[in-house]
Amino acid sequence: MQLNKFPIERAKKTLEEIQNIPEHEYAEYQRKRKNAIIDYHIQHNDFYREFFNWDGFDDWQHVPIMKKSDLQHPLKDRLSSTYNTKTAYIGKTSGSSGHPFIFAKNRFAHALSWAGFQDRYRWYHIDLNKSLQARFYGIPLDFYGNVQERLKDRISLRRRFNIFDLSEKKMEDFLERFKKSDFNYLNGYTSAIVLFARFLKDKNLILKELCPSLNICIVTSERLFEKDQQLIEDALGVPVINEYGASEVGLIAFEDAENHWIVNSEDLYIEILDENDHILPYGEEGRVVITSLYNKAHPMIRYDIGDIGCLSKKSTLKKPILEKLIGRTNDIARLPDGKVVPGLTFYYVTKTIIEDNGHIKEFVIIQTEMDEFKIEYVSKQEFSEEQRAKILDAIGTYVGENLKINFERKDILKRSRSGKLKQFISHLK
Template structure:
């Protein structure tokens, strides 16, 4: 990063200073940092000044909530004064929420993001630059981007397992690589690693028996269900760490050594709010908003990530805990009886209805109308009538209204260009 001009050492020093702030002084630190970033963008960012309008800037909860739709304009028009495209770090989100976004961070802000990631990996004795990573991620298929990613993998001490083909033949090849290489940890998309664990379970193999150097598994980008976590730890033979982030923002939360999903409070402020943008009590579900406290190049202030979450009742300003991450805010199933069911719940009902000994390896649910759904699944055989009836009874029991399910068995599920698997899709 230093070669690219990112001030990583300066960022590490600033992170260490923030972490030294006492719990009793931490709320004041957050408030001052919020005031500074708002003041900066009101003075130096014409886009944000126009966006905020006549809102009372002295009342935090009166500030407007920012969404991806508010940012659908050329990136150059959203940058602060004195910043240009060539002087910032830029990127583009995958569009898994339905709206892709070009974003920017100033160099110090981006360095602070990486300082935080390095710090969190250090909780588990993992050296981000030197520990050997088994990487379950997507990869661009075009020649030049593909070669660039492969070069980055070699320079970053990681071996990439492309996850667009997760057939049994390919998973067997993955296992052969684990036999040959001395990996320190696994990092990648949750659903892909879960599918690999199911393959290991079928073969009655614990991964550490063939790769004894393996110490941890870090999953990211998708929901981690409790039964999947249990399966991963059993078949991989190592502790599973959950990571929650947003590419346009930062690392948002990371499992701490006590097993709690600790929110990044050093360089961002995360809040959970109701439909009016008012903070809800801890323990209550709501929409997650994030404010980047150090991004001067581009405002992300009370930015709606698109997820529903719950803050733990034990949260403090310095150590906020994400009790539950409940999935995408816009992934809801609207039913014929008028009820609305969060998509993640719909997915969880299906998992429960199938049971632990199901032949289904992974699946996606698509809603077409208020009563018509398709379950697309990967399995060694077709689901039989009894299995379908059991599944439909589970849906009726939980939803209290009948639905029609069409079953489609396939060899592979479609993943996004970054390897993400969107497990519930609404076409309404």
């Protein structure tokens, strides 16, 4: 980052200063930062001034909510007048929610995000300048993007495992790399690591015994279920830590040694809102809305990231705790009788039954019509009639009656361009 003129040392110093602010002064720190970032964009960003419909600022709750669809305009129209594409960091979201867009951060804001990652990783004795990472991520497939990403991996001590091919033969290759390398930690998409853990379990192997330097596994970008966490920990022989972040805002929450998801309150301000945009108290579920307190290049102010979550009643302003991350707001199934069901309900129902059979590798649920769903799965053999009957019975009990369920066995499941596997997909408009 220093080579690319990101002020990482200044960012680390600022982070330390923020962390030293006493709890009783933290509300004032947040108030000043929220007002400062609003004032900056009102003065220097035509897009945000028009979006806000500015006529004076008197109450934070009057600040409009930004959705991803609001940001799907050319980046040049959304940049602050004080920055351009050469002086700011430019990134792109993966579009896992169906709304990809290009965004910008000023260099200090981006450096502050990375200072936050460095700080959290040190909780587990990971030094981003020294620790070798086994990286289970996707990678750009175009020549320039691919070369650029691999160069960044080399400099950042990351060794990438291509998760676009998760065949058994490819995972044999993964295993050989672990045997020959001194990886300190594994980081990547949950679904890919779960699949690798199943591969190890089937072979009665524990990765830590084959790669003794491995100390921890960090999963990100996709939801981690309790059974999957146990599977990974058993197969890898190291603890599994949850990371919650997004490219456009950086680190959102990170799991500590006591299994609490500690929310990043240093350079982000997190709110939980109901469907009417009212702020919910700790303990209630709602939409996760995020303000980037230092991003002057591009407004990320009261930005609805598309997730549903809940902050613990034990939270404080300085140390918010993410109690639950329920899923994405678009991960819901709508039934003919008007019932709305979280897509995860199907996942829990089928997963419980499918895990009785060790042959099932992974699966997704797809809603094709109001009353029709498809279960695509990767397995060594077809579902038996008994398995199908159990799944249909469970769906009738927990989801709804008279639904058509189609089963389709596949050799490989389709992932997004970034390599993520979406567990529930609705094709309804």
